[in-house]
Amino acid sequence: MGVKAPYQPKDEIFTFLRPAIAVDVVLLSIIRNNLQVALIQRQDEPYYGKFALPGRFVRYDEPIETTAKKAIEGKGNIKTDNIYLEQLHTFGQDLVRDTRIRTISTVYYGFIDPDTINSQPDNTFTWFKTDNLPPLGFDHKKIIKSSIERVRRRMFTTDVIFNLIPKEFTLTEFQHACETFFGEELDKRNFRKKINELYTLKDLKRTKMTGAHRPAKLYTYVKMK
Numbered sequence: 506m507g508v509k510a511p512y513q514p515k516d517e518i519f520t521f522l523r524p525a526i527a528v529d530v531v532l533l534s535i536i537r538n539n540l541q542v543a544l545i546q547r548q549d550e551p552y553y554g555k556f557a558l559p560g561r562f563v564r565y566d567e568p569i570e571t572t573a574k575k576a577i578e579g580k581g582n583i584k585t586d587n588i589y590l591e592q593l594h595t596f597g598q599d600l601v602r603d604t605r606i607r608t609i610s611t612v613y614y615g616f617i618d619p620d621t622i623n624s625q626p627d628n629t630f631t632w633f634k635t636d637n638l639p640p641l642g643f644d645h646k647k648i649i650k651s652s653i654e655r656v657r658r659r660m661f662t663t664d665v666i667f668n669l670i671p672k673e674f675t676l677t678e679f680q681h682a683c684e685t686f687f688g689e690e691l692d693k694r695n696f697r698k699k700i701n702e703l704y705t706l707k708d709l710k711r712t713k714m715t716g717a718h719r720p721a722k723l724y725t726y727v728k729m730k
Contacts, residue, residue, distance in 0.1 A: 524597070524607040528572040529560040529645070531593070531614040531652040534622060535669050536632055540685050542649055543630035544639070545580050551604045552642025556631070558649070560610065573613040581630040583622070589668035590615040593652055602644045614652040616668035657686060661703060667726045675713055675721040704729055
């Protein structure tokens with residue numbers, strides 16, 4: 506049996522123009538009863554002075570979810586230990602979405618609750634209401650809209666919403682979080698019937714004062730049914 510010749514890559518692998526691969530993150534939170542997104546103000550071109558999602562070019566030896574976490578940590582100075590991340594979509598149909606180089610971006614959306622934000626006072630993100638965004642660079646307005654639409658479609662088929670509310674919550678707080686995402690009021694009776702069909706919640710046998718109303722029971726999420 507003869508010696509196998511060493512692998513010779515085709516010349517075209519090294520000669521055709523290759524695009525840059527990036528990751529952008531849509532980090533969402535419910536702050537003061539408003540759905541808000543974390544943005545940074547760009548300090549260089551392109552889109553100097555405009556706001557943008559935190560992002561990062563993928564390094565050769567770096568898994569893309571690691572890239573997403575490093576974008577959050579590097580741009581916003583927020584630890585990612587308790588941040589839920591899920592891959593949304595790959596954006597690259599627009600050939601000039603980045604004027605520096607042909608760029609394809611894998612987008613993640615993630616959730617962080619306000620308590621986690623407040624516990625890290627050195628964070629540097631600027632939070633904007635998703636229905637009142639500043640001028641954005643790249644195609645980030647489209648990306649944010651796409652992320653919110655995805656979450657709305659999955660709201661009652663997954664347990665993603667529990668990443669946006671405290672570990673201990675009242676049913677009213679839970680309903681308000683869902684209403685914030687949908688942008689409309691939900692019927693209280695139908696809502697509670699639906700969550701009883703979908704989720705197992707544990708009654709913590711404790712209550713929480715909510716304004717002038719009587720104390721409300723506290724619950725925590727257990728699992729989907």
